[in-house]
Amino acid sequence: MIEPFLAAVPVLKKLESAGFEAYFVGGSVRDFLLNKEINDVDIATSATPDEVKKIFSKTVDIGIEHGTVLVLFQGLSYEITTFRSEAEYEDFRRPKEVSFIRNLTEDLQRRDFTMNAIAMDKDGSLVDPFNGQISIKNEVIETVGKAVDRFQEDALRMMRAVRFVSQLSFKIEEKTLNALKDLVHLLENIAVERKQAEFDKLLSGDDRKQALELILETNIYSYLPGLSNQEDKIKLMFDYKLEKLNKREMWALLVYCLNFEKKDKEEFLRGWRIPLKEIREIQLILHYLNQRFETSWSLYDLYTAGKEIFVSSEILYLVINGIEDQNSITHYLQVYEQLPIKERSEMDVTGNDLMEWFNKTGGPWVKELLFKIEQAIIAGKIANNKKIIREWLMECNHN
Incomplete structure (x- = not known):
């Protein structure tokens, strides 16, 4: 047995010493048998939620109506669920009623796939009434x-x-x-x-x-959402090598293949209930990808895109064009790392400085001038130094 099972064995022992059965169940057991990385473990027990709460001093009710209690033990947290059977389902997604039971096999019987219906005890012995190991082997x-x-x-x-x-x-x-x-x-x-x-x-x-x-x-x-009647456009994705793309790049490629109008891209992503931050990132990747089809990366585009966005855009550009050589990514990363600043907050000048220097109140001119300074710094025309920036501005203003 390996971690994180080993760390959780005392939890099983504590349940057993109180007179109950306890097992590791679900995806963690499956992944253990597949030699895959395991991040956390789920525990099933014959103890009811109330009995679990009496055994452990620190618990949180996270799904007690379905038999699940979060147990805090030796600095770690574990979801412990009571063996249960489920009555008729409603809405094709949830049971009308959950009954707590004492039988492990009956609990495993309600699970989705045989590979997920294997239990493992504290000694590493498996309980596999539905031949999940054979499914995994095959x-x-x-x-x-x-x-x-x-x-x-x-x-x-x-x-x-x-x-x-x-x-x-x-x-x-x-x-x-x-x-x-x-x-x-x-x-x-x-x-x-x-x-x-x-x-x-x-x-x-x-x-x-x-x-x-x-x-x-x-x-x-x-x-x-948004994919009905889009079979031919989805099939376009199969022309590309998808294996090395991350989730965000896959979403961007899907939207690219669907070939929406600009306003429809956001509507499509919102329809999936994707978090707004991720929607913005996908939109930025697509924005810079479209620019990349027209021209090479400028210093200012690398700067405004930021490392993660420009790398994703470049990866998609290479994938869509069938280019396996990734030297361009290495090249642009080197260029990016040599930029004098990576974001506006690193500029050695603020709007307050500008208002003081020019003895003027705030207004659109401040934003415009900061943008001009920012471009000059990125282009290497001036150093990111307050004294040098002021001298440059005064010389420009004088001219």
Whole structure:
């Protein structure tokens, strides 16, 4: 067993010493079996939420109606969920009723895919009633029980299946895939925010191209914001090497391929409920990408874009043009690092300085003059030094 399981073993022991069962469950066990990095662990127990709270002195109710308690133990936090069964689902996304139970197998039975329905005890022994290890060995994504039942319970599981194709490079088992195609219309019942979270992970996976092809094959795309009737434009993405793009660059490439008008780009991204900061970053990448198609990077464009944005724009420029040599990125990074300032706050002059020097009140002229100084510093015409800037301004004003 490895970390972070080892650090959490005392939590399992404490639950067991109180007379309850406790296991590691879910994605952390799956990723452990796949030798993937594990960031945190989920714990399932036969103890009810109230019993968990009596065992541990520091707890937070984060989802107690669904049996989950956050336990703070030895400087770390753990989500501990009571074994449960779920009654009939409503809205194709959540159970009408949750019942706490004492049976591990019954708890595992409610999970989505066999690879996620494996439990591991404190000694590293596995409990695998639905042959999840075989699914992992065969690299297949297969539902626990009938796929129709699992997808009707929570329609988002269909997107999760395709997301796992991207992240794990697994194949979706035939019956599971057929059920997905038959029930894909149920995705219209799922909130955009939940779809966006899955799509983000899909765009970040190693096998994202295969997953995007599945999005089209299964007609999932018709139930995603702004993508209905855009099959041909989505297919344009398959012409490019996507593997090295990060999530933000993937979004920018998708918008580029969709070829929206300027105002429609923001409307599309807002429709996905993407955070405003990320929308602005994607728009900036596209702005500088379009400039890059016309000309090389100027010093001022490198400065205004900033390192992360210009690198992303340059990466997309190379990908779209089929250029594998990335020497241009190295070159422009070197140029960027040699810029005298990286942002306006580093200028050795302020608006107050200008008003004092020229004995004038504030107004648009201050912003205009700061812009002129900024350009001169970036271009290397003057040093970023208050005394030198003042002398330069007085000479310009005199002339």
